[in-house]
Amino acid sequence: MLRLENLDKQYPTGDRAVKGVNLTIPEGQVLALIGPSGAGKSTLIRCINRLVEPTSGHIWLDTQDLTRLNTAALRRARRKIGMIFQEYALVERLTVMENVLSGQLGYVNFWQSWFRKFPQSTIDEAFRLLHRVGLDSFADKRADALSGGQRQRVGIARALLQNPNLLLVDEPTASLDPKTSRQIMRLITELARERDLSVIINIHDVPLAQMFAQRIVGLRMGEVVYDGPTDGLTPDVLTQIYGEEDWTTDADSDADSEDADEAAATKTPMTSTLSDVIPGVTS
Amino acid sequence: MPVSELNGQKIWQRRDRPTAIKHWLMWLVGTLIVLWCWQIISDATTWAFVRDSPEQAMQLIARMFPPNVAYAPTLVRPLWDTLNIATLGSIMGVAIALPISFLAATNTTPHPIVRSIALLMIVTSRSINSLIWALLLVAILGPGLLAGVLAIGLRSIGFVGKLFFEAIEEIDREPVEAVTATGASELQVLSYGIVPQVLPTFVGVSVFRWDINIRESTVLGLVGAGGIGVQLSAAVNGLQWGRVCTIFIVIFLMVLFSEWVSAKARKEII
Ligand SMILES: Nc1ncnc2c1ncn2[C@@H]1O[C@H](COP(=O)(O)OP(=O)(O)OP(=O)(O)O)[C@@H](O)[C@H]1O
Ligand SMILES: [Mg+2]
Numbered sequence: 001m002l003r004l005e006n007l008d009k010q011y012p013t014g015d016r017a018v019k020g021v022n023l024t025i026p027e028g029q030v031l032a033l034i035g036p037s038g039a040g041k042s043t044l045i046r047c048i049n050r051l052v053e054p055t056s057g058h059i060w061l062d063t064q065d066l067t068r069l070n071t072a073a074l075r076r077a078r079r080k081i082g083m084i085f086q087e088y089a090l091v092e093r094l095t096v097m098e099n100v101l102s103g104q105l106g107y108v109n110f111w112q113s114w115f116r117k118f119p120q121s122t123i124d125e126a127f128r129l130l131h132r133v134g135l136d137s138f139a140d141k142r143a144d145a146l147s148g149g150q151r152q153r154v155g156i157a158r159a160l161l162q163n164p165n166l167l168l169v170d171e172p173t174a175s176l177d178p179k180t181s182r183q184i185m186r187l188i189t190e191l192a193r194e195r196d197l198s199v200i201i202n203i204h205d206v207p208l209a210q211m212f213a214q215r216i217v218g219l220r221m222g223e224v225v226y227d228g229p230t231d232g233l234t235p236d237v238l239t240q241i242y243g244e245e246d247w248t249t250d251a252d253s254d255a256d257s258e259d260a261d262e263a264a265a266t267k268t269p270m271t272s273t274l275s276d277v278i279p280g281v282t283s
Numbered sequence: 284m285p286v287s288e289l290n291g292q293k294i295w296q297r298r299d300r301p302t303a304i305k306h307w308l309m310w311l312v313g314t315l316i317v318l319w320c321w322q323i324i325s326d327a328t329t330w331a332f333v334r335d336s337p338e339q340a341m342q343l344i345a346r347m348f349p350p351n352v353a354y355a356p357t358l359v360r361p362l363w364d365t366l367n368i369a370t371l372g373s374i375m376g377v378a379i380a381l382p383i384s385f386l387a388a389t390n391t392t393p394h395p396i397v398r399s400i401a402l403l404m405i406v407t408s409r410s411i412n413s414l415i416w417a418l419l420l421v422a423i424l425g426p427g428l429l430a431g432v433l434a435i436g437l438r439s440i441g442f443v444g445k446l447f448f449e450a451i452e453e454i455d456r457e458p459v460e461a462v463t464a465t466g467a468s469e470l471q472v473l474s475y476g477i478v479p480q481v482l483p484t485f486v487g488v489s490v491f492r493w494d495i496n497i498r499e500s501t502v503l504g505l506v507g508a509g510g511i512g513v514q515l516s517a518a519v520n521g522l523q524w525g526r527v528c529t530i531f532i533v534i535f536l537m538v539l540f541s542e543w544v545s546a547k548a549r550k551e552i553i
Pocket of ligand 2: 041043202
């Protein structure tokens, strides 16, 4: 279980990106964090594994306060927190296998990692994960030879090789096409369910968030303005999160067609736009 | 402000009036300075010598031919020395520049003060030509190969170090964060997140510096720091122009060889 307590982050530049956020994420919950650009979503999840140092507040992972840990203890805690990035964050000149194995760096000493002498059990698990994400024959390929979707799968395998309790995911699909985006989201949420992981996913695509998350948290200017089920995102709520906009119509439809099936549009806002792009989408 | 309005029409020019005049004045002053310098140089030149220089040059070249082929075998040893000075000097330079560059790069330095010291070392090394390093070292160590190796090494630190630390500063930050986020130690972050990103540049720069060092080590002998320059200096002083020509040809062949090796190496490793 993850619990954020009055989490606050002010950058040296003066930007107060996260303002006293309180949030509890139970074991096995997939939470989608939505909000406009600059709302502080990335800052929030980076505070959790302290890639960004929080200014004040507490982060409880099970019984441990992550904000209190010294360097060595933080490293140990980070081993149990997987992270997936928008631009995949693979080391391009290393092979797929080396990238995946880097998920276990916290468990081997420097020379073992330098000579790539990982325990056989780790290598077995890496192969299992590569199979699971559909990259069976890619172990020896260099990461820069892969497509975006394939790279993100490597990123997922790397995070899961950590055998984490918590998964932090920062816009995993923002650089991918709609179909690949859905596949990646499905993969992440399936793997999370299999392993009973807590997941926080930053995402801009609201319909995708509704499709795959169990709970939505809306962030605006560093504050939580919505916290609830996926079907609670009414136009009012979306306006509260993102600001004024006509949420009930497609981007390309003009004012006269407003009366087109308003009820359905309100119940699942914005899905109509998506189903235009991908046939067979249901939410 | 380059945009102005004339009769309700928006006019865009590259520069507005005051800026244009300023530019024009700068060009005028620049041209005057060049002309003035030319005048000074011209006054300081003995034009009589310059006028017969084509003749002198022709005579010199005539004296160089034919090259003294019989002299060539005695050059094998100095040539080998030169190659060794360049290679050992390069290895020393790269070995020392490697840690310094990580201390000098903003994203890997342990502390700003350490960074300043590292930068100072790089600048010092860079600002002194290897010939001057050699002069100093010959004075300290006496003439010989060792002075040459150290001179090349000391000069290389700055060159290699600067290009190394710039490469480190230009890496992609995200993979480094990703490796950090797995709970890796700092050394592991270095070896998995940073080294693979900078390795091609490191190899390229090192080979390039070796290539330069081959050329630089041919002149170190002029100040007594070993290598083929010793023979060159002796031949020139003794007016043995046939030998000088042979030495030129041999140096040319060696540079050609180093050129080939470095091109090959870069293609192999990158
Ligand atoms: N390293 C930094 N230094 C200073 N300010 C920063 C830094 N990173 C982010 N900020 C500021 O913090 C605020 C929140 O940024 P953050 O990246 O967390 O937003 P976000 O919700 O992830 O946006 P996006 O959806 O575009 O990724 C912004 O105002 C941004 O300018
Ligand atoms: Mg972000």
